[in-house]
Amino acid sequence: MSNNIVWHDHHVSKEERSQLKQQQPCILWFTGLSGSGKSTVANAVEAKLHALGRHTYLLDGDNIRRGLNAKLGFSDDDRIENIRRIGEVSKLFVDAGLIVLSAFISPFQDDRDRVRALVNDNEFIEVFIDTPLEVCESRDPKGLYKKARNGDIPDFTGISSPYEAPVNAEIHVKNSELSIDECADLVIIYLKNNGYV
Amino acid sequence: MSNNIVWHDHHVSKEERSQLKQQQPCILWFTGLSGSGKSTVANAVEAKLHALGRHTYLLDGDNIRRGLNAKLGFSDDDRIENIRRIGEVSKLFVDAGLIVLSAFISPFQDDRDRVRALVNDNEFIEVFIDTPLEVCESRDPKGLYKKARNGDIPDFTGISSPYEAPVNAEIHVKNSELSIDECADLVIIYLKNNGYV
Numbered sequence: 200m201s202n203n204i205v206w207h208d209h210h211v212s213k214e215e216r217s218q219l220k221q222q223q224p225c226i227l228w229f230t231g232l233s234g235s236g237k238s239t240v241a242n243a244v245e246a247k248l249h250a251l252g253r254h255t256y257l258l259d260g261d262n263i264r265r266g267l268n269a270k271l272g273f274s275d276d277d278r279i280e281n282i283r284r285i286g287e288v289s290k291l292f293v294d295a296g297l298i299v300l301s302a303f304i305s306p307f308q309d310d311r312d313r314v315r316a317l318v319n320d321n322e323f324i325e326v327f328i329d330t331p332l333e334v335c336e337s338r339d340p341k342g343l344y345k346k347a348r349n350g351d352i353p354d355f356t357g358i359s360s361p362y363e364a365p366v367n368a369e370i371h372v373k374n375s376e377l378s379i380d381e382c383a384d385l386v387i388i389y390l391k392n393n394g395y396v
Numbered sequence: 397m398s399n400n401i402v403w404h405d406h407h408v409s410k411e412e413r414s415q416l417k418q419q420q421p422c423i424l425w426f427t428g429l430s431g432s433g434k435s436t437v438a439n440a441v442e443a444k445l446h447a448l449g450r451h452t453y454l455l456d457g458d459n460i461r462r463g464l465n466a467k468l469g470f471s472d473d474d475r476i477e478n479i480r481r482i483g484e485v486s487k488l489f490v491d492a493g494l495i496v497l498s499a500f501i502s503p504f505q506d507d508r509d510r511v512r513a514l515v516n517d518n519e520f521i522e523v524f525i526d527t528p529l530e531v532c533e534s535r536d537p538k539g540l541y542k543k544a545r546n547g548d549i550p551d552f553t554g555i556s557s558p559y560e561a562p563v564n565a566e567i568h569v570k571n572s573e574l575s576i577d578e579c580a581d582l583v584i585i586y587l588k589n590n591g592y593v
Contacts, residue, residue: 210439210440211442211452216446216451216452216453219446219449219451220451245407246407249412252416255408255413256488256491256492258488262488266488266514267484284464287463287464288485291459295453295489296451297492
């Protein structure tokens with residue numbers, strides 16, 4: 200930070216932007232192993248919210264790793280910076296009044312807690328997509344686990360890099376025991392039960 | 397970019413998110429010297445759009461330099477990375493269906509053109525807040541120009557770092573000859589004239 204910055208007050212507030220959308224903005228933070236179903240469930244949740252007339256946006260590897268974080272790799276340092284930036288961008292979307300769905304492996308508890316700390320208490324909803332490693336590995340839609348087992352991909356979460364399961368997730372989804380639709384409903388019901396939509 | 401990424405198709409499209417908001421999303425990119433009135437005019441434009449029921453978000457030093465780009469300074473390299481990230485985030489907001497107002501000095505033509513190239517032809521609207529250096533320097537609300545003249549702030553645009561005036565701005569605002577309200581109206585009229593709102 201330098202000293203040649205002048206801070207301005209914003210004229211249109213977060214509350215006004217949220218009110219226009221008639222919703223309580225928040226981050227739905229989907230965490231889980233590669234192949235656990237994070238993006239699939241997040242997409243299904245977004246589709247249901249959109250059908251309800253809610254204003255949403257989905258952040259995942261598709262739009263983040265191709266753009267904002269294209270230069271970051273998968274070392275521990277880069278993973279930390281990756282999640283930090285995604286957290287900051289998610290916060291901007293909450294400030295804009297949207298329900299933002301962020302679907303990233305985000306293997307480290309500290310990183311997730313840092314994102315949680317960026318926003319108000321009720322604005323961060325951690326969704327643990329809890330799928331056993333064996334199931335993820337057996338799905339292996341693009342053969343990534345196979346490559347990781349062969350040592351072709353370094354720092355692969357669950358194989359050669361740790362995954363720290365959430366200790367305080369608001370929503371716990373046992374993906375391998377439910378349909379995609381049921382997984383998504385679990386999130387929608389939480390949002391309705393807690394006054395978000 | 398690594399090879400351990402699986403791309404997913406997004407279920408809710410940009411068109412659907414825009415349709416819900418009944419607007420044509422775009423980036424309003426405000427560029428100009430420090431003290432030119434970028435943030436002031438952008439805030440006035442956002443207030444007018446909000447009053448019209450439009451879905452907006454404002455990116456400026458306040459929410460970007462404090463968060464996403466807090467670790468970046470004002471060297472040429474950091475300025476380039478600063479604008480690159482802001483461009484990528486602006487693109488995400490357009491994808492979300494919003495009208496995003498980005499107010500940054502953004503002194504280099506190449507950087508602005510790179511942001512322009514990130515989105516579709518009609519989605520980038522460059523707004524040149526054209527205020528003479530002497531006027532900006534005489535305003536100097538926080539004494540930044542004075543510090544820059546004294547050498548206390550290095551790389552200060554207009555003094556010790558170049559400002560490249562836009563060569564292809566869609567909207568040219570001579571801030572020192574108009575009221576804030578007139579400056580904002582110029583932008584609103586452009587948006588109406590061109591079918592954005």
